[in-house]
Structures are given as structure tokens and as C-alpha cells.
Amino acid sequence: MTEWETVVGLEVHCELATATKLFCACRNAFGDEPNTNICPVCLGLPGSLPVLNRGAVELAMRLGLALGCTVEPSLFHRKNYFYPDMPKDYQVSQYDQPINVDGVLELADGTRVGIERAHLEEDTGKSTHVGGGGRIHEADHSLVDYNRAGVPLVEVVSRPDLRSAEAARAYVNELRAVLVATGASDARMEEGSMRVDANISVRPVDFSTLGTRCEVKNLNSTRSLGRAIDYEARRQIALLEAGEQVTQQTRHWDEADGRTHPLRSKEEAYDYRYFPEPDLVPLVPGDAWRTSVAESLPPLPAPRRRRLAEATGSATAAVAVVVERGLDDLVLAALAAGGDAQRLVVHAEHDLAGGVGALTTDAFAALTRMEADGALTATQAKAVLAELVANGGDPAAVAAALGYEAMAGDALAVAVDDAIAANPDAWARYLAGDTKVSGFFVGQVMRATKGQADGRVVTALLGQRADAGG
């Protein structure tokens, strides 16, 4: 039985967060009234001329440099096709000389995914298909809104370095984080400002050459992306195991039936007749511009994760969550203020999803210190933290106000002995090796102490009593 490997490369279209469109001064905005941001250039009226938006170039360079790409001299081409979403009958894009080439995106688990290119192009208008239940092939007619026509996009093309649906989703999440960190795009898949197409193929695990791929479109969420990759890989493997071949084609993901359907084959692929756009001159960002853009980049997710992992020694997954929440600076500052590294990360990962509110760096540090010193249990620390987030204050004072005083070891030992004495049957089971009963005893002691006991200490005391012969 052949063991198969899934190979995925992604093409992600990202709308840039500029004020205006790529080649005209119309507003770039989502959700405006239809056809209110239009002018002769984006309507393709005769005699109009495009002029490149400096802001879009700058954001494209920010993204490219953040992805470790080389910024190259670049050209614009016309990609010719007849479709009402582009009134000019061509889309201006970059073809054989894109602005950004040859980068890498490092995922949260350390996987490095090659970036082939990240080029500039203009978005198309938005078509709504009327009749036939909105299905394009059965539509009676279509309605077009040109507000989106000419909005600047960067298309980020990865190398076929991804090996699973999960990795593909992680790639999209990471790219989104970079887009947001650089300010290049708001990267909202649900608003279409980030759109993903997937090139998917399969091959026997010991093969080094790539199988025939299919390009899957209409992936409107990372969930759709993952489902489509799993479906498409299964479909291709079934074909190959039945002795058939995979046909290179473009396929459409149907979210409702959970399958991909053929749109067009390689033979039917569009012949776009690319040629250099004569109305635009070459784009050659000089060293000074590139350097100033590079220097203005904020700390990016991958180096931030490395910094946090080194400082706290925490696990990869926890570090990724804390950086994704933007809490790494707080954790590092609290660590420098004497906080306990592991507890800072645990709280940032689990207890601060709703934001830090009124929590200060010093209070956060002091709280984890109290916890590490045994003055607060994990459960109590959570409650104190919630109060610090809601209303601020000093953790020791908050803990006192909540009635949390560290139980003296003797009092706890008495409570444990009482619980054992009151439950002889359960204790017999514990001694017989039924470890599940220890949870019952911890619960009894917690009730007796109104939650002030430290569960780990109770468990340890139970063990001591057992070792002492019951």
C-alpha cells in the first residue's frame, strides 16, 4: 500500500490598506454604497491614464521586506480577458518582473515556507449573479459594482512547501499576522480583503518530483481551506490508486456539499496575452527608500516568538498564543520586574484573552511572585488576576480583600486527616491504588477550606499519609 504525501502551495491575494486605489485617487473602502468610488481610470474610460499610488508601493515593500523578500525593479503588464468585472478588459498586474521575490515565512511551529514572489496588481469589481440561486453558471444576469475595481492587491505566492491542511491554515494565520503587524492589510477573509487559492497535489512519500496539481478556488475561510485540501487530497489519491491520472485543472470548492468541482482544464486555461502596460513606467525603488521602509518595520511575529521562548523557556504552542494576543511585551516587562516566567506565560495564554484592562506590569509580576511563593493557589491567582484586569490595584491587597490567606500547613494537614477519617471506604480504595479517588479527597478538602487549599499540596499530603501506612 502506497503511503501518500499531500503537497500544497498557496496564492494569497491581500488588499492593501491604502486610502486610495492603485492607479487612481478613488477611495479604497469596503462596504460603501455601490459605484460611489469610481472615476474614468477605474472605469476604463477612453483617454484616462493610470498613475501609480506611492502608498501602495510602500505597503507592498513593507510586506515584501517583512517576508524576507528582495525588492527588485519591477514592471506592470496587462493581463487580457473579457469579463465584466474589469471594464478595461484587462487587469494591470506584475508578470515576469515582480516587486518582491524569494522570501520565507516562518510558521509558529518553526516550519519555514518559501515565498516565490509577492507582486502588485489591481483588484477587480464585484459581480453579483442574479437568478439561478446565485450560481454563476445558471445566472440570468449579473450586477457589477466597480468600487473594488482598481483597489491595490499584493498576491503572495508560496512555494509548494506545505504538507497538510493544518500547515496551510497555520501559513494563512501567520501571513495574516504579518499583514496586520506591518499595517499592509487588515487581512479580513470574511470581508474578502484576504483571499486564498490552493495548489494541491499528492505523491508517494518517497518521491521527490511533484504530482499533477489542481488549483482550488472559492476558499472563504481557513476552515474551507483545510476542508478543501483534505477533500482534494483524498480525491486525487483515490484516482491514482484506481490506476487513473489526475488532470491538471482549476476546481471550485463548494462549501455546502464539501467537494471540489472542475471549473476548467489546462487545455481550456485562459490565454491572457500578457504584454507590458504602455501607460506605466518601470518601478525602481532606490536604496534610500528601501532602507527607510526596512527600518520602519515593527518587530514581526517570528522573532517575537523566539525572543519570548528564550526569555521564558515556555513551550512553542503557549508562546505562539501569547504573541498572537500581543501580550509578549507585557510578559517580558513583568519578567524583568521580577515575575515568574512560567506563570506569566500561563496566565497570558489562558486568562487574558479578553485583554489586560487595568492590569499593570508590576501587579502582574507581583501576582505571579505570590503564586510562586505559595501565597496563592492557581485558582486564587486566577480570581485575583480577573479583579486586577477589571479594576486594577495591588495583588496582595486584592487577595486579602477576597479573603485569600495562605493556609498554614498544619491547618491543611488537619483538614486532610479529617477528610480521610470521614471517608474510610474511599480511603481504602485510595490505598488499594485507585488514584482517581485522590480527586475526591482534594474536593473534600477544598470544600472544608472554602477553596483556600492548594490542590497540589493536598495531593502530596495524601501520598504522605498513604506512605505512613494509612
Next chain:
Amino acid sequence: MAERITRDDVAHVAGLARLELTDEELERFTVQLAAVLDHAADVEALDTAGVAPTAHPLPLVNVLRDDVVRPGLDRDVVLAAAPSVEDDRFRVPPVLGEPS
């Protein structure tokens, strides 16, 4: 004249440009386009070793504008010029297949 372009090539290009040509036009344009390509071949014959490729006839790069919004066209004026309108949008015949 060498076979610079075939009748099938011309039919293919015409199809891409959504042009419907008669048989007589196909013949005529095949001859004419071959002549255009012959002219390009004259340029090809020049020795261009040592000449850097250019992407544009103008000796210019980086013609840019600032990212500042300026008013465009009034929707009512634009839609009044459209052949068909519905819900403030351009109404177009059904289309088959998606382009990109």
C-alpha cells in the same frame, strides 16, 4: 513569404479578442499579419549585443502620486450612460466561467 503565422493562429487570436472573422477576412489578415511580423524580423536582424533591454520608450521610472483621495465621478451621471442598470449597479449579460 515564410510561414510566420498560420490561418489557425489568426483564428485563435481573433477568438481571444472576441472577433468574428469571415473566411475571406481570415485569409487577408493572415497575409497582412505575416507582413507585420516580417517587418519585426528586420529589427531582429540588428546586432543588439551590449544594448540593455528597455521596458518603456520613455526614459522615466517611478512616476508616482501621493495616496490622497480625490472626488471621482457622480454615480447617477455614470449609470445614466450605461446600457442597463439595476440596484445602482451595472447590469450585464450572464457570464460563463470565472477568469481568475
